[in-house]
Amino acid sequence: MKVRALQLATVIVVLGLWELTARMGWVDPLFVPAPSAIAPALVRISGGAVAGLADTLGKAAVAYVLSVVLGVSAGIAVGSVRLLRDVLSPYVIALYGIPKILVLPWIVLLLGYGTTPAIFYGMLHGFFPIMVLVMGAVRDVDRTLVTVARSLGATTWQLYWKVLLPAIVPSVLAGMRLGVVFCLLGVLVVEMFAGVRGMGYVLGSYANGFQAPELFAATALVSVASITIVLALDHLNEKLSRWRG
């Protein structure tokens, strides 16, 4: 109760101070508009921005599904074969670690502007964290479980389906939680760099046009959308883990 009150108070105080700063002319309203100027802008841009947001979320969703499917399968494949894991893991870790922005110009050269590079780059962002997590989880599966299953005559198929898969579910969920933000990030970066549609493009063009109230309103819109998605996933995760016991 006290916590909620303090959170609410914080938001109000921050908005109030911001409004005051803008009203007193301590910052140039051309660059930092007051909250009271952003609210009408939110209404003004709602048509275009919602369409842009839908476009971005659609691309991010495709990228996300691809990165989960590919990341989990690659993680299981590489993680469960000892030789493959030993040979590939330094490469995977290196690819996970390097800033992917460096290859973005090249991706755009190859795939052009628009939807395809956005999906590809978003997938690239989501794929590696998921794969690294799943790979580690597969490696750390209790050896005893595997040995017991084997000695009780489990086939390879049963070993994967009945032992490995249930054991790595928490890591897969953790990877899925991480992947969402990464995919969205990747799609937004491409839209800013070489977009023709979508929220990243919308944000970039408001910034280039010095339309600060619209820019802040659009930023708030994307932020709220991504926070909502992440909180919803967290909630789902919690429910699932309670169901698992």
Add this chain to the structure above:
Amino acid sequence: MTVVGLRLALLALLLAIWEIAGRLVNPLLGVPPSAVVPALRDLLLLRSYPDLPANILLTLREIAAAYALAVAAGLACGFVLGMHRLAGRAWGPMLAALYAVPAVVWYPSLMLFFGLDAASKVAFGFLLGFFPIALAVLAGIRQVSPQLVVVARAYGAGTVTVFRRVMLPAMLFTLVGGLRTGLALCVIGVVVGEILGSKAGMGALINHAYGLLRTADYVALVLVTLVMVVGSDVLASLLERRARQWTE
């Protein structure tokens, strides 16, 4: 031994595939390794980009400034939230929620406010580096067993001693991990900022080479930038090891 051999064989195979594929496609798009080597030589001998050292220096300075700010603010914010129970419970989740926003959405606003020069890159690098540091401090403080603090206090340890001898060693592991992640994200923030819009720095050079379809120069510039990125992480990992030795 065989593993190392296989790793090298894989690398050689990938380079060979890249070489063949790079020669087959349009030379404006595909750059085989054999074309990267002369481009890299020209770059390092300052033939293709004579102002390379100045740009490297600028990027490094942006990273240093962003990281210094992120460490200072992250530590301060983390400790305030960690030491104060109510503040931590109220603002911790808000911080975590903001961390869930793909940070790049803030960048256009930062660019509008700070302009195209170094300040907007510093601000963006700071923003990316701040969150993992603050959240690591917060998580680290939560790891410290309250019993240890109580016992130390019962034996007459003052606040400074408790902090130095009990809390810091207990949370160091998490704290140093956060500092390392923070550095990596500061570097990424600065590079992303430069590529999305700048007049100088490695990102500006990369954009220049890309825009003119000087793809071989672009690959060479990316390799130089990668050396900077990897170098910063190696430095951080050495410091991390030192810190861990100190706790043991």
